[in-house]
Amino acid sequence: MKALAVSGLTFAYPDGTRAVNGVDLDIEIGERVAVLGPNGAGKTSLLLLLIGVLEAQAGSIEIGGLRLGPDNLGEIRRRLGLVFQDPDDQLFMPTVEQDVGFGPANLGLRGPELRARVTEALEAVGEADLAERAPHHLSGGERRRVSIATVLAMNPEILVLDEPTSNLDPAGRRELVGLLGGLDASQVVVTHDLPFALELCPRAVILDGGRVVADGPTAELMADRELMNSHRLELPYGFDPANIRRR
Amino acid sequence: MSGAHAHALHYHGHSPLHRAAPQVKLAGLVLFVLAVVMTPPVAVWAFSIYAAILVALVGVASIPPRFFLTRLSIDLPFVLFAFLLPFFGEGPRVDLGFLSLSSAGLLAAWNILVKATLGAGASVLLAATTEVSDIITGLRKLKVPIVLTAIAAFMIRYLDVIAGEMRRTRIAMKARGYDPSWIAQVGPLATAAGALFIRSYERGERVHQAMMARGFVGEFPAALDDREEIVRWWPAMAPVLIAWATMVMASLIT
Amino acid sequence: MHMPDGYINAATAVGGAAVAAGGIWASLRQSGRHLREKQIPMAGLTAAFVFAVQMLNFPVAAGTSGHLLGGALAAILLGPWMGALVVTVVVVVQALLFADGGIVALGLNVLNMALVTVLVGWLAFRVLMRVLPKTTGGAIGATMAAGFFGVLGSSTAFVIEYAIGGLGGAPLTTVFATMTGVHALIGIGEGLISGVAVGSVLAVRPDLVTATADLGLRRTATAPGRRTVTAFVAVGLGVALALVFFVAPFASTDPDGLERVAIDQGFSAGAQDHPIEGPLSDYGVSGLESDQVGTMLAGAIGVFVVFGLGLGLVSVIRRRRTA
Numbered sequence: 001m002k003a004l005a006v007s008g009l010t011f012a013y014p015d016g017t018r019a020v021n022g023v024d025l026d027i028e029i030g031e032r033v034a035v036l037g038p039n040g041a042g043k044t045s046l047l048l049l050l051i052g053v054l055e056a057q058a059g060s061i062e063i064g065g066l067r068l069g070p071d072n073l074g075e076i077r078r079r080l081g082l083v084f085q086d087p088d089d090q091l092f093m094p095t096v097e098q099d100v101g102f103g104p105a106n107l108g109l110r111g112p113e114l115r116a117r118v119t120e121a122l123e124a125v126g127e128a129d130l131a132e133r134a135p136h137h138l139s140g141g142e143r144r145r146v147s148i149a150t151v152l153a154m155n156p157e158i159l160v161l162d163e164p165t166s167n168l169d170p171a172g173r174r175e176l177v178g179l180l181g182g183l184d185a186s187q188v189v190v191t192h193d194l195p196f197a198l199e200l201c202p203r204a205v206i207l208d209g210g211r212v213v214a215d216g217p218t219a220e221l222m223a224d225r226e227l228m229n230s231h232r233l234e235l236p237y238g239f240d241p242a243n244i245r246r247r
Numbered sequence: 248m249s250g251a252h253a254h255a256l257h258y259h260g261h262s263p264l265h266r267a268a269p270q271v272k273l274a275g276l277v278l279f280v281l282a283v284v285m286t287p288p289v290a291v292w293a294f295s296i297y298a299a300i301l302v303a304l305v306g307v308a309s310i311p312p313r314f315f316l317t318r319l320s321i322d323l324p325f326v327l328f329a330f331l332l333p334f335f336g337e338g339p340r341v342d343l344g345f346l347s348l349s350s351a352g353l354l355a356a357w358n359i360l361v362k363a364t365l366g367a368g369a370s371v372l373l374a375a376t377t378e379v380s381d382i383i384t385g386l387r388k389l390k391v392p393i394v395l396t397a398i399a400a401f402m403i404r405y406l407d408v409i410a411g412e413m414r415r416t417r418i419a420m421k422a423r424g425y426d427p428s429w430i431a432q433v434g435p436l437a438t439a440a441g442a443l444f445i446r447s448y449e450r451g452e453r454v455h456q457a458m459m460a461r462g463f464v465g466e467f468p469a470a471l472d473d474r475e476e477i478v479r480w481w482p483a484m485a486p487v488l489i490a491w492a493t494m495v496m497a498s499l500i501t
Numbered sequence: 502m503h504m505p506d507g508y509i510n511a512a513t514a515v516g517g518a519a520v521a522a523g524g525i526w527a528s529l530r531q532s533g534r535h536l537r538e539k540q541i542p543m544a545g546l547t548a549a550f551v552f553a554v555q556m557l558n559f560p561v562a563a564g565t566s567g568h569l570l571g572g573a574l575a576a577i578l579l580g581p582w583m584g585a586l587v588v589t590v591v592v593v594v595q596a597l598l599f600a601d602g603g604i605v606a607l608g609l610n611v612l613n614m615a616l617v618t619v620l621v622g623w624l625a626f627r628v629l630m631r632v633l634p635k636t637t638g639g640a641i642g643a644t645m646a647a648g649f650f651g652v653l654g655s656s657t658a659f660v661i662e663y664a665i666g667g668l669g670g671a672p673l674t675t676v677f678a679t680m681t682g683v684h685a686l687i688g689i690g691e692g693l694i695s696g697v698a699v700g701s702v703l704a705v706r707p708d709l710v711t712a713t714a715d716l717g718l719r720r721t722a723t724a725p726g727r728r729t730v731t732a733f734v735a736v737g738l739g740v741a742l743a744l745v746f747f748v749a750p751f752a753s754t755d756p757d758g759l760e761r762v763a764i765d766q767g768f769s770a771g772a773q774d775h776p777i778e779g780p781l782s783d784y785g786v787s788g789l790e791s792d793q794v795g796t797m798l799a800g801a802i803g804v805f806v807v808f809g810l811g812l813g814l815v816s817v818i819r820r821r822r823t824a
Contacts, residue, residue: 051460074462082460087525088408089453094380094400106462134380136407178459256599273597285511288668315637321600331758355668362507365601370600382597392529394541398590401545402552403598409549410556430690434724435693440569440616441701444578447550448709450541458542 001065003027003158003186004050004080010058011049019045021210022059029156032180032187034197034218037207038232043083043190046207047162051082064157078107081156081185084161087143091135096122098148103154118233121153122146125179141172145179158186167192194233198222198241206231219244256318256374264308264347264376269385275487276373280366282490288358290497293363295491298488301368308376318371319364379403401454409447416443502570502655503595503602503610511605513666518608524616525589531582540583548587551575555591567690571616573626573651574695577644578702580711581623588615609662613655621654622647626712637703638722638729640713643732644699645725649685649690649740656684678745685741691732695724696733700724701803 004027013022019042029034037043048054049059050061050158052073057137061068063079084090093099100118101109122128125145135143144164149210164180165173177199180187191197197204197218204221206214222228222241235241264272265423279300286293305315377385380400416439420426427433508660510518532540534821550570571591575584592611595601602610626647660677667676702710704723725733 048456053456053459065280074464077460077462082457084453084457084460086453088405090457092401092404092454092457094383094404102463103461106464135404150461210330277604280506281511284506284514284605287751301770318600328749358668359505363505366506366603366605367600370596370604374598374600379598386597394529395525395590395593397541398544398548398586399594401542402590402594404550405546405549406552408814409546410553413557429560430559430693433559433694434697436557436559438701438724439699440557440694441698442705443553444550444698445548445706445709447546448543448706451546454542454546482539 001029003029003031003064004188005062006050006162007060007062009049009056009061011045011054011056012047016144018210020049020056021131023210023212024214024226025205025212027186027188029157030184031203032189032201034201034204035188036192036197036204036221036231037038043207043211044162047082047160047190050080051077064077072085074107077153079157081151081154081159083148083151083159083161083164085166087140087147088135090147090150091143092132095131096127096133096135096138098140099132099146100131100150100153102234103150107154112138117153121149124152124183125149128222139178140167141169141175144168144172148179152183156185158188159183160181160190162190163192163199165196166190194222194235195239198244206233256371257378258308258310258314258375259398260309260376262308262376264304267376267483268388268476269377269477270388271385271480272373272377272383272481273382273389275483276369278487279369279490282494283365284488286494286497287501288354288361290501293493293497294361297365297490299492301365301372304372304486308372310372310375315368315371317373318375319368321367326416336458366383405447405450405454408450412446413439413443470485502613503592504606504613504659505606506603508603508604509609509662509822510666510668513662514603514605514609517612517662521589521608521616524585524612527674528582528585528589532580532586538540544579544590547575547579547583550588551587552591553712554698561690567687569691569694570614570618570652570656571695572614572657572784573622573647573691574646574698576619576649576651577624577626577645577695577699577712578710581619583711584619584623591615603753607724609659610647613658613662617654617658618651622651623725626649630713630716634719634721634722635716636719637700637707638726640703640710640716640718641696641722641725642702642729642733645649645692645729648695649688649737652688652691653681653683656680666774682741682745684737685737685744688690689741692733692737693730793822 004025006023006025009020010018020138021042022045023042035043035046045054048241049056050063050068052068052070055150063076063225064199065111066075067080091099093102101114101119104114104117118228119128122131125148127142127149128147130138130142130146131151135146138146144167148159148161148164157202161180164176168176173193173196175198180189180200187201189197189201203216204214204218205212206221206227213231214227222235225235228235279297283294283297285299305312373382380403383396383400383403386399419434420435420439424464425432425435427436506514532709537788551574554569554574558568560566562661572584572588575588578584578588589611592602592615596607597612601658606677626643629643630639633643643688658672660680663676664673667673703713703718703720707713707718707720748759
């Protein structure tokens, strides 16, 4: 059984734009995969398809063996936790506690069980003392970590993150690598941050024009200059994947 | 900006007033101000009782007088024009030194001044002793439809975000030399307002997607803020009772 | 125009609150169909937008600035029911969290600023779009008018409330003339800003403008042209002056006319609080004598100036507050 199995996924917007054009993607349990690609490649649409917010016109999505359909969206959304690019979109309750509790409450948890789950999730991201705070008083890094906690609180099997390092300072990025690296859940990380992708994810796929155009070990993909450049994925200055000692 | 605003009115503390249940404070506020407004303006003694009640409550809440008075002065402009009524009012005049003032106008000015100030004082007291999210909870407990309180909660949450976007847009405009000084120049500002609407709307869509991603199916789980609490209406209602007794007596006497 | 407590007596305020509650209930019922779970976060975000835009300082002239009420704008962008709910939430939160506006007067403030402006703005827009060309340019023109009339509607509502439950002190006719005159001026600004804002939304996401959704607009201008603006301002000023001048001669034929009527008809609450106005002895009285009209006007203009100063003061202080 795979953590995620996407087959022949196709989606076009009402105005005809083909956002996802036959995507095949399999993620093994416990794997961490980076999804790279230029802007407009269909990455955001793909993520919304995975949680059933958008409805595909063709193809299938299976999460932990469960096929996504209109009658099991609740369970799908528990199994696959989506961390949005802008934490402000995700932290919509008056306090951190209520935000982190929102997901588990929707799953039916109440009272002390709910509170325990909230504490657990906040501790997992190292922000247990932020419970009573209001989201707009948090720093960028704190918001990022809390937004991850809101998703972890649902005990997902696979975590999908959309540009998690955007707006983080270098220390924040390093902390995020540490945090994500320590989680058990399978992970799909959509990112522009190539060093981050290399550090966290052994495997990477390149998404361009709505389809997967490359799939392999991250270091190998990045060492292929032609491949990277042809998909607008230039390496940062001084970054040489071939010469990085893997931990 | 509003987060800062709301905090400009909130004064952190642990007084009995701070700890009182929000629905009790809200009900108390409405009833108190109602008594004030129903009092005939000629009964000046009644208003000193109301003022004394407010002062006492400010003391109980341990709010620094300066804090309270500064917040109160925000409402000053609206009553300022009341001062001009005696000059333009009609009917019998009263001579005050070299000024000839309308007595009806004087009465009306006094009426506005004292009631607006007392009302504003009570409002400031509520805002100073109650957290923003508690006020929303209090409204819900007073049976305000959850649709409205939910909209209010989202509004409060995102006010800082939206106002921040607006502020940044204005700064960017200033940086490019646009700083309108009269109405013929407001075009770009209004255009920016339209763009802000679109961004707010689209963010609303993303928030909705984020809610769905965490299993939201239409019912707001009130799970976390429904702590079992015994709501104590007494002695919080004591000032309200005193106010109403005062008002009734004032109405009967006058 | 968040009126504080004390302008209007309790009976009228409570009555107004009841009317407002009815309007809110109707809006809730009507949007029920749309207010499924999707709309609530979006309503909240647009409420934040309305609140933020109300905080925006729009310069008027010489250091003074004005603020948008936003009722007509909300109606056109969100539809009358959602618009009413959203602006209601804004007004209520302003009163309870920011002590902006009275508590007993809250019902009246909701009525005037949320319900009346939204309803009048919506109706004005829809009626005008029946006669204006079905283009984005036409929609902008209709929005400008809607903003204007929304504000006027709001001030008229206040005057009616004042007639019923205000504690005298100023002749009703003077209040009417000046409130209407001042608000006609405010309405010009409101109309201009609303028109430009709606135009910019139509340019990018016309699907987000509820009031035009069923009109199948043809895309022409997405910003009011210079001539439209000048015409609008001229007409608006004309309406403002006409209202002030219309009331003055009407008042001087029977200076106590409106108030006498109010007392005779037994607007009871107003009657007992209202000191019986004697003839306007200081300003001169009955008869269409030209110097009477002149003095009446002088009084009206005097209060006009006072209102203007008051508003200017308000704006200056508000600006400092939001800076």
